[in-house]
Amino acid sequence: MSEALATSEDGRFRVRLVQDEHAENPRQDADTEVHVITIDSHLGQYGPVDKDGGPLAHIWRRLAWNQWKGVETFERYVAIMHxxxxxxSSPEKGPRSLWYMTGEEIYDLDRGLLSEGYIEAEMQEYEAWLAGDVWAFVIEKTDEPEADEPEWEPVDSCGGFYGGPYARAQAREALRFYAAQSAGTSN
Incomplete structure (x- = not known):
């Protein structure tokens, strides 16, 4: 059992983080907007991030032979032509890959305001999944907060939080909700 991340002020609720062992690959989500071309699978150790590589994969295949300038040329091509x-992306344990969106897709997404951040967020979510950095929280309640070893009963849980900092923030927010609900107030 994992240690409590936080406990409510009255000691009646606590929240624990546990590793989410059944987390889905975020690239299987139908809402992904970013295309990914896997450029190095470390001799087949890792599978491709995306199977098809998106609408510009054929351009990468033409440039891939040039290991010195291929990535730079692809970046320039996508910027200038599209x-x-x-x-x-080059995670320590994972495939080296290129994450991209065309200008038209960027415009459709957010009129180009935060597109690079969106690409980076999808990339970080995948890298967290690849590293096993996916979490669930468990909210537990006790009726005897003053006891030396109180008995805790689970009252709620939620999983699928990619990345420890995000998971901790969501867990603490859930704990605040239950503590406020117990006290008869709401946030």
Whole structure:
């Protein structure tokens, strides 16, 4: 059992983080907007991030032979010819890949306001999943907060939080909700 992350002021509720062992690959989500081309699977150790690589995968296949300038040329091509953005990912344990969106997709997403941040967020979510950094929280309640070893009963849980900082923030927010509800107030 994991240690409590936080406890309510009255000691009646606590929240624990546990690793989410059944987390879905975020790239399987139908809402993903970013295309990914896997450029190095470390001799087949890792599978491709996305199977098809998106609408510009054929361009990458033409440039991939040039290991010195291929990535830079692809980035320039996407920016100049498609008004898009390319970010490179090279996690310690995972495939090296290019994450991109075309200018038209960027415009449709948010009129180009936060597109690079959106690409980076999808990339970080995938890297968290790949590293096993996916969490669930469990809210527990006790009727005897003053006891030396109180008995805790689970009252709620939620999983699928990619990245520890995000999971901790969501867990603390859930704890505040239950503590406020118990006290008869609401946030």
């Amino acid at each position: 008004g898009g953005i390319v970010l490179e």
